[in-house]
Amino acid sequence: LPPQLSNLHPVFHVSQLRKYVSDPSHVLELEDIRLRQDRTLEMQPVRIEDSNTKYYKRKAVRLVKVVWDEKTGDSTWEVEDAMKDLYPHLFETPS
Numbered sequence: 001l002p003p004q005l006s007n008l009h010p011v012f013h014v015s016q017l018r019k020y021v022s023d024p025s026h027v028l029e030l031e032d033i034r035l036r037q038d039r040t041l042e043m044q045p046v047r048i049e050d051s052n053t054k055y056y057k058r059k060a061v062r063l064v065k066v067v068w069d070e071k072t073g074d075s076t077w078e079v080e081d082a083m084k085d086l087y088p089h090l091f092e093t094p095s
């Protein structure tokens with residue numbers, strides 16, 4: 001694992017193992033993944049899925065739920081203003 005993940009232990013208990021039943025539909029498609037020099041991956045957001053307002057010390061902060069990977073559904077809550085600065089095309093309304 002990279003140094004920033006050194007506190008994680010890639011270990012699982014044997015009870016988590018299950019017998020694999022062969023299935024021809026279990027074919028994985030390989031993607032061309034390009035890593036940066038520092039071994040990080042640059043992800044591009046797919047879409048904005050939801051929005052919410054949180055209050056921190058009496059100040060309203062707008063958050064948006066950003067979908068990063070369509071296949072896995074990976075998403076995170078991000079500050080709306082920062083996302084607008086970095087990815088303005090996600091906030092354009094279709095005509």
